Amino acid sequence: MIDNKKICLITGASSGIGYAIARALHNDNYRVIATARRLDKLTELGLDSNDLFAGDLNSPEFQDSIVDYTFDKYGKCDFLFNCAGTLEVGTIEDIDIDKLTSMIRLNVESTFRLTYKLLKLFKKQGFGHIVNISSVLGTKVRPTAGGYAATKFAMEALSEALRMELTGTNIKISCIEPGLVMTELHNEWKVHPKESMNIHEPLTVMDIVDTVRFIINQPDHVRIPKLMILPKDHNI
Numbered sequence: 358m359i360d361n362k363k364i365c366l367i368t369g370a371s372s373g374i375g376y377a378i379a380r381a382l383h384n385d386n387y388r389v390i391a392t393a394r395r396l397d398k399l400t401e402l403g404l405d406s407n408d409l410f411a412g413d414l415n416s417p418e419f420q421d422s423i424v425d426y427t428f429d430k431y432g433k434c435d436f437l438f439n440c441a442g443t444l445e446v447g448t449i450e451d452i453d454i455d456k457l458t459s460m461i462r463l464n465v466e467s468t469f470r471l472t473y474k475l476l477k478l479f480k481k482q483g484f485g486h487i488v489n490i491s492s493v494l495g496t497k498v499r500p501t502a503g504g505y506a507a508t509k510f511a512m513e514a515l516s517e518a519l520r521m522e523l524t525g526t527n528i529k530i531s532c533i534e535p536g537l538v539m540t541e542l543h544n545e546w547k548v549h550p551k552e553s554m555n556i557h558e559p560l561t562v563m564d565i566v567d568t569v570r571f572i573i574n575q576p577d578h579v580r581i582p583k584l585m586i587l588p589k590d591h592n593i
Contacts, residue, residue, distance in 0.1 A: 362388040364434045366427055368414055368441035368471065371398035373540030374490055375440030377562035378569055379404070385570075390427050393441070414441050414467045424474055433482055436573065437475045439468045439489045439512075446502045457504045464508035469515060476519070479528050486529040486573060489516055490565075493536045493585060499593075513583075520582050529580055531572050535565055536587035556590040 365382050369375035371393030379402050383389045389408060391399050396411035410426075412419040427434050445453065445460045472487060479485030494502060495509030513532055520530040537559040564586060572581050 362386060363436065364388045364390070364427065364431045365436040365438060366390045366392075366423065366434055366475070367438040368392050368468075369490075370402065370440065371395040373440075374535075374538065374562050374565050375438065376402070377566050378438055378440065381563075381566045381570070387436075388431065390423065392423055414471070415462055417470065420467075420471050420474060424471075424478070428478060434475065434478065435485060437472065437485070437487045438569075439472065439487065441467065442490070442508070444505050446505060448501055452501075452504075460504065461508055464505075465511045468512065472515070472519075476523075476528070480526070484527040486531070487516075487519075488569065488572060489530075489532045491516075491532040491534045491583075493534050493587065493591070495532070495534055496585070517582065520580070527577065531581050532583045533565065533568055533572070534583060534585040535560055535568075536585075536591045538562060538565060554591070554593065556588050558590065559588050560586065 365387050367375055367379045367389060370379040370391035375393065376398070379389050379391045383402065383404060389402070389404055390410070391402055391404060391408065392410040392412070392414065393399055394411060394413065396409065399409040399411055400406070402409070410419070410423045414420065442464045443460045445456045447453065468489070475485065475487065489512050491512050492509045494506040495513040498506045516530050516532045523530065537554065537556050539559045539561055568584060568586050572584060575581060
């Protein structure tokens with residue numbers, strides 16, 4: 358069927374920024390298809406259960422099932438929000454290389470695969486908007502965080518190349534580059550980054566939601582390729 362609502366596919370929707378975007382856009386009367394590993398957390402979004410996909414985004418078959426469902430049921434997709442990702446940091450001695458390479462696969466390989474899959478369909482339908490949740494570390498590096506920064510640099514590079522390739526079309530590419538945001542990504546850290554970086558008031562997920570709303574509600578002729586958002590104490 359063709360749905361009159363804007364259709365949003367959101368990855369990493371079981372927690373943090375992805376969860377907040379999914380909740381907010383659902384409340385804003387968008388149709389949300391949400392995916393993540395944890396079905397119990399996805400269920401908390403209050404969406405139609407058929408629009409929830411719990412599974413491994415690294416699986417091409419799983420990605421195909423989500424995309425096929427979206428276009429078969431709703432006939433289109435207006436937005437892809439690439440929010441899925443993990444964060445692994447550590448010194449040369451301490452880094453868990455298996456977790457590091459798993460992060461690279463999710464943050465880069467899975468995101469790239471889904472992005473190209475959707476872009477082919479966006480080109481056929483003649484419109485669409487991809488919003489990538491990057492990071493301030495997509496623009497700089499810090500000791501022990503080179504692997505994570507590399508994944509965000511990769512996202513930034515792909516986004517800019519795609520923006521250039523899609524110039525003159527009705528397809529938009531945007532990167533949001535947050536500084537420190539309070540999510541569960543840092544729950545297992547011995548010292549939280551807000552302490553080590555002396556950031557007294559980190560960003561909230563709703564700060565990112567407000568940024569999303571600003572970007573996706575621009576007129577058709579306006580492009581916002583990148584938008585960095587930082588807490589006031591961010592100075593490195």
